[in-house]
Amino acid sequence: KTAEEDVEQEEDPQVPQEEEQEAENTVANFDLNDLRERIEGDIITPEDGPAFVEAAVIWNGDWKIRSSPMAIVQVRCTEDVQKSILYAKENKIGIAFRCGGHSMKGLSTSVGGMVIDLGKYMRKVEVDPEKRLVKFQGGCRIKDIDAEATKYDLCTVLGAVGNAGAGGLVSGGGLGHFTRKEGLSVDNVISAxxxxxxxxxxxxxxxxxxxxxWAIRGGQSNFGCIVSFTMRLFDCPKQILAGMILY
Structure with missing residues (x-):
């Protein structure tokens, strides 16, 4: 080969057929009406204009994180999650799961794929004061759980920002006001x-x-979509002394 032939080959690389096929598998190339008929929730796409822009916003506005999914599936129940995952698998579409959208790494959004959003509808909280347990859906915010648990003067280890998603916090470890006494959030998970x-x-x-x-308590969404947690509760202190030390 001559040097010119080598340059021409570099400028016009041959992409294997399998890679071309894989690159084409984005939501934009599929008819989402099939998925709409399967689920009870909503599907928001760029064609929905302002509604999509609002749904795609993530809390972490770091410019390095691109939030440009081609579809956001706002699931209403566990069955919606199952059907959405199967649809994405059938069509080889990349997915991301979102609760509160606070992931500092951008794990709660996607570029060209599908976001399965639990945070709009799946926010049910059930407190059992006798067993001192709380079961909450994967889309709950921290404030949702605190509001229900404190009705019984109970609480658990959750983060300090009420609007953050509890699912991402707990599955990532979870630091809270009571960590020094009660451990991490994951130390208080009974089941999921x-x-x-x-x-x-x-x-x-x-x-x-x-x-x-063991894996989901720290492994976040790498092992599946966590649709509910059950955590232990303990007595909520009447007073909490808090402050900030700067140096």
Whole structure:
């Protein structure tokens, strides 16, 4: 080969057929009406204009993080999550899960893929004051859980920012006001419900699928979409002394 032939080959690289096919698999190339018929929730796309812009906004406005999904699926129930994951798998579409959109790494959004958003509808909280447990859906904000638990003078280890998503916080470890006394958020998780990549729902705990239970407590969404957590509660102090030390 001559040097000119080498330059021409570099300027016009041959992409393997499999890579070309993989690159084409974005939501823009699929008819989402099929998914709309399967689920109860909403699907927002760029064609929806201002509604899409509002739905795509993430809390972390770092310019390095691009939030430009081609579709946002606002799921209403666990079945919606399962069907959305299966649809994405069937069509080889990249997905991201969102609760509050506070991920500093941009894990709660996507570029050209699909965002499965639990944060609009899946925010149910159930408190059992006798067993001192709280079960909450994966889209809950921290303030949702605090509001229900404190009705019974109970609380658990959650973050200090009420509008942050509890799902991302807990699955990432979770620091809170009571961490020094009660441990991390993940130390207080009793069980969870997780939808895996095959669309199956797993009820996990230290006794049921303990390996997966260990993995989701710190592994965030790498092992599936966590649709609910059950955490232990403890007595909420009547007074909390807090402050800031600057030096």
């Amino acid at each position: 419900e997780v939808v895996c990549a095959r669309g199956l729902l797993h009820n996990i705990s230290s006794d049921s699928e303990p390996d997966l239970f």
